[in-house]
Amino acid sequence: MRLKSFHAPTMQEAMRLVREVLGDDAIIVASREEEGVGVRVTAAIEEEELFGAGAGGPANGTAASPLSFIDPVGPDPLDQVSEALIRHGVPPDVNQAMMESIETLDVRDPLMALSAALDSVFAFQPLSDGRFPRPVMLVGPPGAGKTLTVAKLCTRAALAKKPIGVISTDTDRAGGIEQLQAFTRVLKLRLITVEDPMALADALLVQKGMEQVLVDSAGRNPYSAAEMKELRDLLVAADIEPILVLPAGMDAVEAVETALAFRQVGAKRLLPTRLDMARRLGSLLAAAHGAGLAFADAGTTTKVAGGLTPLTPTTLAKLMMPEMEAAQQQPRRTKQTGTHA
Ligand SMILES: Nc1nc2c(ncn2[C@@H]2O[C@H](COP(=O)(O)OP(=O)(O)OP(=O)(O)O)[C@@H](O)[C@H]2O)c(=O)[nH]1
Ligand SMILES: [Mg+2]
Known part of the structure; x- marks a missing residue:
């Protein structure tokens, strides 16, 4: 007997899929409503009915994709992905787009x-890791992790002995400059502070030859038109890329609205922080999807050295399913121990 799970927004649609793929003889063994996703139906069919007794191949066109059937000894990988997305609180529209993209794989x-x-x-x-095409300014709501991210990028560049420029525009808030200065002093970097858009344009001219120019900014309330205008004024002063810094663990709808506000001032990349402190990354996927932002790197620790992980589909998948990563590494570790023994 072979089992297969089907996801659909309604029970009717799920049943239609069961009939389409497994035919009229399929037996429904379980059905479950999944919040925000719809319905999951698990159906079973005898293998002879599927392939035709002794035929060794599909009996008809409707059963032409036996490869996607669940291995009876293990769970369906697509079900495991679906469960992970639900566990992370990925909103239904993003969940559906992701599941649809892999349903035939x-x-x-x-x-x-x-x-x-x-x-x-x-x-x-x-x-x-090399030369940045444009200076980058880390932007985002208060406390998102902008200054620590600048410190991490400075440390990464300093360890690679790259000449970089560091500028802070966070001059209004008490302690805004001192926090970054504590890092730049250790790294023997000169921190330039600027108070207005013209001064920023001049500071960027001075730093022109640097491989990377990093600009810290004050936290902005995404719902304050005045604060977002101040930020926009800084960004138009020169050719500079704003990168949105957003912490993990926010409410997903709030994250999307925040991301849209920063998208409006030109952010096209998202650098999530505090991935080490959150078990649900759904708000970050929602923000990137809702505002059309590309993932840059992620902050995964408070430490400045090695504190940024470049995000790729693989590194993000591992961060979302750490238990799978651990399970895959298990046999390798065992083998290494055997070699040393
Ligand atoms: N665990 C963890 N903590 C982080 C991470 N990134 C930032 N933090 C912490 O978040 C807090 C705020 O970080 P800051 O870099 O000061 O945030 P900011 O966006 O510059 O804040 P404002 O300048 O006040 O708007 C600090 O306590 C950081 O140590 C991270 O990736 N992991
Ligand atoms: Mg700061």
């Missing part, structure tokens, strides 16, 4: 399936 590995879904629905543009 023949993959045995849930990490690969999730990685394929991420790859087809999202864009990934990690920050280069």
Whole structure:
């Protein structure tokens, strides 16, 4: 007997899929409503009915995709991806787009399936290790992790002995400059502080020859027209790329609205932080999807050295399914121990 799960928005649609793929002899063994996703129906069929007794191949065109059937000894990888998306609180529209992108794939590995879904629905543009085409300004709501991210990027560049420029525009808030200065002093970098758009344009001219120019900014309330205008004024002063910094663990709808506000001032990339402190990354997927932002790197620790992980479909899939990553590494570790013994 072979089992297969079907996802659909309604029971009627799920039943139609069962009949289409498995034929009229399929037996429904379980059905379940899944919040925000719809209905999941698991159906079974005898293999002789599927392939024709002794025929060794599909009996007719409707049963032409036996590869996507669940291996009776293990769970369906697509079900595991679907469960992970629900666990992460990925909103229904994003969940559906991701699941649809992989429903016809023949993959045995849930990490690969999730990685394929991420790859087809999202864009990934990690920050280069080399020369940045434009200076970047880390922007976002208060406390998102902008200053720590600038410190991490400074440290990464300093370890690679790259000449970089560091500018802070966070001059209004008490302590805004000192926080970054504490890092730049250790790294023996000169921190330039600027108070207005003209000064920023001049500071960027001074830093022109640098491989990377990093600009910290003050936290902005995405719903304050005045604060967002201040930010826009800074950004139009020079050719500079704003990168949105957003912490994991926000409400998904709030994350989308925040991302849209920063998209309006020109952000095209999202750099999520605090991935080490959140178990649900759905709000970040929602923000990237809703505002059309590409994933850059992610903050995964408070440490400045090695504190950024370049995001790719594979690294993000591993962050979303750490249990699968751990399970895959298990046999390798055992083998290494054997070699040393
Ligand atoms: N665990 C963890 N903490 C982080 C991460 N990124 C930032 N933080 C913490 O988040 C807090 C805020 O970080 P900041 O870099 O000061 O945030 P900011 O966006 O510059 O804040 P404002 O300048 O006040 O708007 C600090 O306590 C950081 O240590 C991360 O990836 N992981
Ligand atoms: Mg700051």
